[in-house]
Amino acid sequence: MKITAISPFILHMPVTGSQIADSTHTLSHWGVVGAKIDTDAGVSGYGFTGTHAHLPSDQLITRCIETCHAPLLLGEDPRDVQRLWLKLARDPALQWVGRAGITTLSHAALDVALWDIKAKAAGMPLWQLLGGAVRERLRAYNTDIGWLSLSDDQLLAGAVSAVEDGFTGIKIKVGSSVERDLRRLAAVRRAIGPDVTLAIDGNGKWDLPTCLRFCRAAAEHDVFWFEEPLWYDDVKGHAFLARSQAIPLALGEQLYTAEAFAEFFQQGALHWAQPDVTRMAGLTEVWRVCEMAQGWRLPVAPHAGDMSQVHVHLAYAHPACAVLEYIPWIRDGFTEPAEVVDGHFRRPGQPGAGTTPTPQAWERYRRPTN
Ligand code: MG
Secondary structure (H helix, E strand, O other), rough: OOEEEHHHHHHHHEOOOEEEOOOOOOOOOEEEEEEEEEEOOOOEEEEEEEEEOOHHHHHHHHHHHHHHHHHHHOOOOOHHHHHHHHHOOOOOHHHOOOOOOHHHHHHHHHHHHHOOOOOHOOOOOOHHOOOOOOOOEEEEEEEEOOOOOOOHHHHHHHHHHHOOOOOOOEEOOOOOOOOHHHHHHHHHHHHOOOOOEEEEEOOOOOOOOHHHHHHHHHHHOOOOEEEEOOOOOOOOHHHHHHHHHOOOOEEEEOOHHHHHHHHHHHHOOOOOOOOOOOOOOHHHHHHHHHHHHHHHOOOOOOOOOOOOOHHHHOOOOOOOOOOOEEEOOHHHHOOOOOEEEOEEOOOHHHHHHOOHHHHHHHHEEEEOOO
């Protein structure tokens, strides 16, 4: 089997409501930026990274796919995923200009498309190709009810309705002011009762003294984890925070490499690893992080950067994955949507990685790639 064509694409798909915000980002659309890879066997694969639907930077990614990475893949056997991962990651000219950032996001899209082809060619859902399912059910937690842009009333109503829908875990955003966030956290805990896991996410906004002050008061509300309390790359700060208070720390959605995760593990700076196949160089690199977490006896909760399409396969197949984030923005744009029933992700049944867009999504959300 040989790769015959690589076609980049950009889809901008709307978020729930007209706009959402966390402590550092405000967005109206999610960017699904990636490539379709065609082969001489008639099998095509789709892979994508996730963005904030900012067309100029999305077009940097599609340009990288088209002009830098595609020439390295044309004519290759797409099923040689590990060898092709090395070919893209170790290309001397490309690693000189970017061992992280645009080149990695481009690589992420292509690596996932290769896995999609490999699984489709084998006639298996990706989780089966990765070694088979290690669990009967995969617990979902809902983030889409917890944005900072929601009023207190909207937040409470959303939290209660998520629990009524069967979710046993939710996550709310923090990082506005300590007083407002503590008030909202206490109110949500009261509303959902003691049996639902309640995580919080700061999106890297606060400094260490603010986090220490917040954590002292937040601990009484049984916080499942505090995600990205500090700036993404601050290993020392997270290590200090992990030692200084009782709430477990989660992070990783902004880390590009397995080496970056290694440093956090080594320094005892995280309790939950949150790698993302759309941020790192695809599933191939994320699998390494899951293996690392397993070695440290720490759990993985993949980030929903791809809105769970690929991560649901990963989390069914890797023993370190304990729970998976649910954000439904783009799910209906795919031929096999990531579906939650009774608080658990349904195990995918179609061959591939779940990344094939529907013709309607293709028609409706496409933007120009240059
Ligand atoms: Mg997050």
